[in-house]
Amino acid sequence: MSSASSGEARRRRRLASEIKDSLRELSNQLSLLNHQVGAHLDLKDVDLDCLELITRHGPMSPSIVARRAGLHPATMTGVLDRLQRGGWIVRERDPEAADRRAVTVRALRDRNAEVFQLYSGMNTTMDDLLADYSEADLELLADFIQRTTTAGQSATATLAEV
Template sequence: MSPASSGEPARRGRRFANEIKDSLRELSNQLSLLNHQVSGHLELKDVDLDCLELITRHGPVSPSALARRAGLHPATMTGVLDRLQKSGWIVRERDPEATDRRAVTVRALRDRNAEVFQLYSGMNSTMDELLADYSEAELKLLVEFLQRTTSAGRTATEALGSA
């Protein structure tokens, strides 16, 4: 093996790694644009839709835990929750298990989910078609990659939030 060819796999690996990172940035941009369109149709601010998604996925949740997860100041979170509650997307309920009687949890109202799902139905259908082309082993690899990438993003977000 010549010295020039021994470095070729490393160069190709770096090129693919850069293409993956570029693709992830472009995907992030496209999903942000899609979410912006969805929030507009729902008459929500983008941050409100983001928080609604977090509440739907991880709720019921306390406002302070939600603020930490979303990387928002508690006062900002209060405004977000006020808007979501006024629009009928969430409810605030007293937490019966909390020692502080003022403690509340926030939960999404499930009867509104259909509105959100309808707006994402085009993307979801396209994703179903796209994923049908992959083998079970390839899908498993994609799941692992996306989970690890999400974890890396969460770690980077937390590090920036605490800096």
């Protein structure tokens, strides 16, 4: 290997390491932001996470929410009880289920404004930041983030199986 190509390889490894370090820092920072949002809404971190899953992907059964969140069904029952008491979700009978006791969980949109308001500072900052990128840059960033999310989902599923 030539010294130019070994230098390029070192630079590439260093940049890859910087990206992974930045992603860990971003994850930590978003976790702290979510914790603050949850505290303002009187929601535990896990409750806010599950509410986001239900809002984004619901309505769905409690078992699907538990699987997506990586939680034990008994833990999920407590989360859903708190979310329902807080007026964030509703449990409804699933008319299409073979088991007439089956329910789906649906987010109530009445309180979305509260959540959006708490994230508005971050959203405005992100809009300003993204305005500096070209359409091609944004496509590259979107692809990278989607692929990183998929990798995270895969790693989470693997650990959940252990």
